Amino acid sequence: MNVKVQDFVNRARLGWARARPELDVSSIEVMARIGRIGALAAHRAGRDLVPAGVTRAEFDVLCTLARGDGPIRASEVTAATMLSGASTTKNAERLVKRGLIERLPWEHDGRAGPHAADRGG
Secondary structure (H helix, E strand, C coil): CCCCCCCCCHHHHHHHHCCCCCCCHHHHHHHHHHHHHHHHHHHHHEEEEEEEECHHHHHHHHHHHHHCCCCCCCHHHHHHHCEEEEEEEEHHHHHHCCCCEEEEEEEEECCEEECCCCCCC
């Protein structure tokens, strides 16, 4: 007995084959699978972070800061996380309020850059 499971991507590919059989949709199939895997992984990561009380974006900011050798400019956090500058600022402010990071003035300008809060004693 040969049972073939039809997932979303297979159904979409078959739909294109019926509607426009002359089109090569093989690249769409690959990209759709990559997109679905990414969406499923992001959903799972977000769900797993709920008990810790952090969002996926906040977690990305924390991880970026944890990997750094010291304070990191907000623009560097933005580049590493691929968040927008506004989102980086918003997430950093929420993390500051919870005492998970602190923002210090950057020596070269007056703006503050986030870094992991010193938990040492």
